[in-house]
Amino acid sequence: MRLQQGHEQPALSAIRRALQSVDDMPGKLRLLPAAVEITLAVGSADDAWELCETLHDCARQYSADAVRAAAAEATARVLIHAGRAAEALAHIRRAVAILWDLRAPYHLARMRVLTARACLATGDTEAAQTELDEAIRLFRELGARPDEAVAGKLRVTMTATGSEVLTPRQTQVLRLIASGLTNPEIAGELGLSQRTVDRHVSDILTRLNVRTRAAATAYAVEHGLIGMDVSG
Incomplete structure (x- = not known):
């Protein structure tokens, strides 16, 4: 929430404190996906890669579908940040397949936004627009107003001109x-x-x-x- 509100440094400080305060793996699992996203937005790419690797270690240890989906999503985010959007799409597809089986509409909507970012980075503006339109519709149906606003801003700013x-x-x-x-x-x-x-x-x-x-x-x-x- 702090990241979406534009409070980037407080968000990074808060997630770091939270990670340091938990020693058990289940507790870390609840924090690592957000930690990757916040670190990419505010911190260093190297730190984000390290967090992503920790999440993959958790996925190998627990082998739960939700953890595997979170690890795939985190990898996609880091790859897009690193300019490797084409590689990221494969991880996005893996996460989407898992989330679809889990019937997780909110997370699927978030993956559509991530897909849009990857498509935009690879030059496929039309696909990016389609993904964002569907994400905005889903967020609206779910009542996820902050996510809808973020997706809406990206939808507007991703095009060169308003027309x-x-x-x-x-x-x-x-x-x-x-x-x-x-x-x-x-x-x-x-x-x-x-x-x-x-x-x-x-x-x-x-x-x-x-x-x-x-x-x-x-x-x-x-x-x-x-x-x-x-x-x-």
Whole structure:
């Protein structure tokens, strides 16, 4: 939580103190995944590698599915940080397969964000956008607001310009939303089914990481996706 709030150094100090205060392996297992993530964000890459190796030692000792998934995720994070994103994807797939069997939707959503980071690092922007859109949707359904906000910020900032956030059709739909049209009216205007328009509107809210049509309009105006001369 401290890391997500931007309190990076306190987060690092807190996780280090916590690790030093536990001697038993189960206690360390609860802390090591977070320790890797925080250390990569604030500390040194060498320290993160060392923590990752400790987590793998735990996985070999306990052979529990959840521990193996955590070790694979930690390895992927360290590899992405080291500029080896293509290698990281194999570890991500391994973690996802385990988490899917464990039916762990929150962790699967986090893995989608990690996949997006790896895809972005390898130049596959389209795949990264798709993964982030799905992660944002899942976080929203789960009520994981801090994670949704982090994923939403990455979704916005990963593109070079604001116009790339939406597809041309979605931008067209957003302009009509900003003009005050309802979904049935937009469907008639564009010659689309109402179901298609409903899906476009839902996707627009997800991609812009907002909850209402008014907020989507305000965001679009602020970021230059549409002009200022909108009504409604």
